[in-house]
Amino acid sequence: MFIRISLLVLLAAAGCTERDNRSPDIALTGVVSSPQEQLMEGVVVILRGVDKSLLTAVTSDATGQFSLRRERLNAGTYEVTVRAAGYELSSAQQVVITQDRPSSIELSLQAVTDPLRLASHLTSLDWVKSFPGSKAEKDLLVRNMVNCGFCHSLERIARSGYNAEQFTQVIQRMHTYETDHASADRIQIVRHPLPLKDFIWYGRKATDIAEYLATVNLSQGQSTWDYPLKTLPRPSGEGTNATVTVYPIPRQPSVIHDLDVDSKGNVWYGNTGWDFIGKLDPRSGEFSEWPAPNFLPEPEEGLSRIVGVQDIQVDGTDTVWVGIGGNKHAAFSPETETWQTFDLPVIWKNPFLGPVRAGEKGLWATGITSIPEGGIRHEHAFRLDIESGEVGEGIMLFDDKPFPTDPDRVGQLNYCYMMDQDAAGNFLCTAPEASSIARSDGEGNVRLVPTPTPNAYPRRGYRDNNNGFWFTEFFADNVAVINLDNDEITEYPLQPRHISPYYARPDRNGKIWISSTGSDRLLRLDPETGKVVKYLMPVEYDARKVVVDNSADRITVWLPNKNQGQLIRIEVAE
Template identity: 30%
Template sequence: MNSVICRAVTTACFVLFTVVAYAQGTMALTGQVRSAEEGVMEGVVVSAKRDGSTISVSVVTDAQGRFAFPAARLEPGHYTLKARAAGFEIDGANAADLAAGSVAGVDIKLRKVKNLSAHLTNAEWMSSMPGTDEQKRFLLNCNGCHTLERIMKSTYDADGFMQIFQRMASYYPGSTPLKPQRLAGKATRDVERGGSGRKTAEWLATVNLSQQQTWAYPLKTEPRLTGRSTRVIITEYDLPNPLIQPHDVVLDREGNAWYSDFGQMFLGKMDPKTGKVAQYPIPVVKPGWSEGTLDLEFDRDDNPWVGVMYQSAIAKFDRKSEKFRMWTTPKEWDSDAGQLGHIAIEGTHSDNKVWIKNSDGGHIYRLDLVSDKMENLGAFKDPRSGKRIGTYGIHSDTQNNAYLLDFAAGNIVRIDAKTRNATVYPTPTPDSRPRRGRVDHQGRLWFAEYQGNAIGMFDPRTERITEWKVPTPWSAPYDAVAGKNGEAWTGSMLTDRVSRLDIKSGQYTEYMLPRPTNIRRVYLDDSTSPGTLWIGSNHGASIVKVEPLD
C-alpha cells in the first residue's frame, strides 16, 4: 500500500512541477511518446539537435510517456528529434521549431523495428547468444575495437575464425574499422588470453551466420530503465573528426573538457559552453610505430599528462607555452611491443616521481623529475600463483604509494613508495580482471571489475575489498570513480549505459545513453550534488555529459 501511495505522490509531484514550469515558461519543448503496442512509453530517450549545431540534448520520458526540455538547454531554432527505445524506432520524421519565450509541443509515435539485430547493444548480443559464460567472456576482448554485431553477422567457419584471431593479434588496441593500425616490428597481442582458440572458433561458428541465414536463437533486449533513471539530462558534443577516439575525458579547473585520442597523436580541448574544439599535435618520437594515447591525468599546476602508448613515451603539455615535454623509454629497455599507456601523478608532489607502466613484460617504472632518469622496478608477481601481474591501470595516493590493477587475474597490488615492497590483495570475486579507477579523497582505491561485473573498492586502513555488482548483465565495467558526495560511477563498452552507485545504500541508478557509446574512462565532477559525469564515446567521436536531476 505504501509503495502505491509513493508512486501516486511522485506522479502528482511531477505533474505539478510540469504545470508550474509551463506557467513560468521554463520549458522550451514538451511532448509525449506512444506506440500502438504499449500506449504511453516510459524510459524512452528523446534527443533534440538544432540545425547546424554540434550539440544535442536528451531527456527521458516519465511513467506517463511525457518529456520536457528546459528552455535553458535549447536555443530558438529548428530541431531534429530522435528517440531511443529497445526494439522501437520513430514512425516518420519528427522535428520542432522553437521560438524564444514560448513552449513548443510535439508528440512522438514509435513503431516496432523490422530488423531488431541492427538495434541490439553488445550486452544484448551476449545475453541472446547460446553458450556458457566462459565461452562468451572471450568476446570481452573484441568490443574494444568493434561491435559484436560484426561477429554475429559474419559467415566465418572455425578455420576462418582462427585466421581472424591471428590477424587481430597484429593490430594496435586503438584500431577501429575506420582506422585500423598494424603493430610494428615483432609486436603481437594475446587476443586469446590463455584460452583455447580452436574451441572458441568452433563455438563462434555455431552462433554466427556460417550455417544458416538467420540466427537459431531469439534476440533479447534489456527492459527500458524507469523510475529514477528517467530523471536526467544528457548533453552530447560532436567532435570535428570521426576518427577522434576520446578515450579519457577530464575537466580542468576552468571547466574545459580535455581528451586523449586513442587512435591519433593529438591532445584535445573542448569548451562545453560553445562546443568549440582545439587540438594540439603530440610529437611522434618513434616513427613507424602505432599512434595514439590512453591515460590522461592533470598535475597540481593544471597541466595535462598523457601516456603515448606504442610511441613508448609519456608527455606533459605546458598550457602556458602550449608545448609538449616528452620522456621516452631508455633505448636499452625498449622493444617493439613497448607501450607506456598508464601513468600516476597524484602523489608526484611528495617526491617528484611519476609512476609509469610498460605493458611489454609488465614492467613498472618511476621517472625522477629532478634527475630526469627512469628506474625499472621490474615486473611484480602474484606470490600465490607465481604469475606476472598484468597491470591495466596504475594509480597513486597522496604519499605516492602506487596501486596496480591486475587485469590478468583478480588482484590489487600496493607498492610502498619508500621501500618498493609490494603487497597483493585478491578480489572477493576470483578472476575479476580489475582495471582503471581512482584513489578518492579518503585514500581509498576505487576500480572496475571487468569480468566481475562490479565496482570495487580497496580500503588501505582495513586492507579489505568491497564489491558492488552492476545490475545490467554483461556491463563489464571499464573504469570506476567515487566523489565526495557519496556516489560512485562506472560505464560500459557493451550496454550503452552508465551506472551510479549510492555507496551507503548499495543501490544503483542506471541511465541509458542516446546512441551506441563505447565508454572507457569515467570522470566525475563532484562540485555539485548530485555530481555530473563526463565520458568519451570512444567509437562515436563525441563527449557526453550526464546530469542526474536528483
C-alpha cells in the same frame, strides 16, 4: 484504447503529472506513447539540429513525459529520434525551438517485430543474452569478444555468414590490430599474423571461439536467427533523470581512449588514433587541438608505427599530462601551448598515468626496464616529481611474484593497468591477471592484495577522499573498493551478468559512476544501499574512463566514446 491513450497524452502535455514542465527555463516538453504500452517510460529522446552534429538527449519518465532546458537547446529546427529497443517512431519528426516560449511535441512509437530490423536495436550485451549457449560458452565469448567490442558491436558477428574456419581467419586478422588505437574506421596494424595452427587469442584457443560463433550467426544459410532476440529493460525511476550531450570530435575518424577535466571545466582528451590532444570548451562548444610528440621507433616493414596518445591527466595547476608513445613523459602547458618531456629509464612505457590531484606532487607511471625473460616482464613503477622534474628510483613490481593462475587464460603475464596513489603518495595499481591490487609501501616493497572473487580481472578506478580506491572487476561483474588503511576489499555486485564494468569513479556525494562495456549504459552505485541506477546513452558507446567535473553546479560526468570519436556529457540534478 485510443480514447484512453489520447486522454493520458493530453493530461501529460498539460503538466498534470509529476514533472513540472511549465518553467520559463524549459525549451521543449513532450510525451511518448505507443498502442502497446500507452505512456512509455525509459525512451531516450534525441535531438540533433538540422545540418548539425551535436546530439542532446533526455529520457521519458514514468508518465511518458520529457523536457529539455533552454540552456541545453538553442533556437532552431531539430530532427527528433528515439532509442527504445523494440520500438521506433511511427513517422519522421522535427520540432522548432523558439526563444520566447516552450515548444511541445507528442511522439508516437510503433513496435518493431521484424527480427532483421530489431537486430539493429540490440546492444552487444543484448546479443550475449540472446545467443544460445552454456555459461562457460558465454564466459568464453565475453572475455574474448569484448576485444571486438573495442571496435564494433556484436551485431556484425551475428549478421555474418562466416563458418568456423572463416571466423578463425578473421580473428587472426583482428589480432594484428592495436586495439586501443583502433576502431572500425581507424585501423593500425602492429603485428604480423600468427600461424593458425594452435592459435591462442587472449589466452584462449581461437578455434573454440570461432566454432561457437558459427553456431549463433547466419552461417547455415538461414535468413534470420533461430533464437529469440532479447533486450535489456529500458531505464526507469532515477535512470530517466539525466540530460546527455554528445560532442563529435572535429577530426574524424578518431579514437578517444581517455579524457580529463581542468579546474575551469574544459575537457582535455587524447586522440588515440592520431598524434593530437584536444580541448573542448563545453560553454561555447568550441574545439581546439595541438599535435603531440611521439617517440616510438619506426616499425619493421609491413607494420604501422603506432600513432595516437592514450591517457590524459590534468594536475592541480591545470598542466595536462599525456600518455605519448615512447619512453618519455609529456606535459602540455595550456598557457604557453608548449610541450615539456621527461625521460624514463625504460625500454617500454605503460601508456597510462596515475592521477595527480590538487596538492599532490608525484606522477606515477610504469615501464619495462629490460628485455623480458620468459614470464618475467621487469615492470617497474616510477614517480616523477612534477615540480622538480626528477624521476625517482624504480620499484620492481612483479619479478618475485607468482605467475597468474586463471585456468581459462593460458600464458598470461602480470602487469599494471590503472595506476593511482594512496593518501601518503605511495604507488598502487590494478593487476588484472593477478586479480589483485599491487601496492608499494614507503620503502618500495610491493605486495599484492587479492580480490575476494578469484580471477575477477580488476580494471580501472580512482581513489576517493577517504583513502579508498574504487575499481571495477571486469570478469566478475563487480565494482569494488579497497580500504588503503587496512587492505580490506569490499565488492558490490552489478547486474546483469556480463555487464563488464570498466572504470569506477566516485563523485562528491559518495556515489560511484561506472562505465560498462557492451550495454551502452552508465551505472551509478550508492555504496550505502547497494542500489544501482542505469542510464541508457543515446549512442553506442565504449568508454575506458569516467571523469566527474567537480567544478560544475550539478553532478556532471564525462565519458570518452572511443569507437565513435565522441565526448559524452551526462548531467544529473542533485
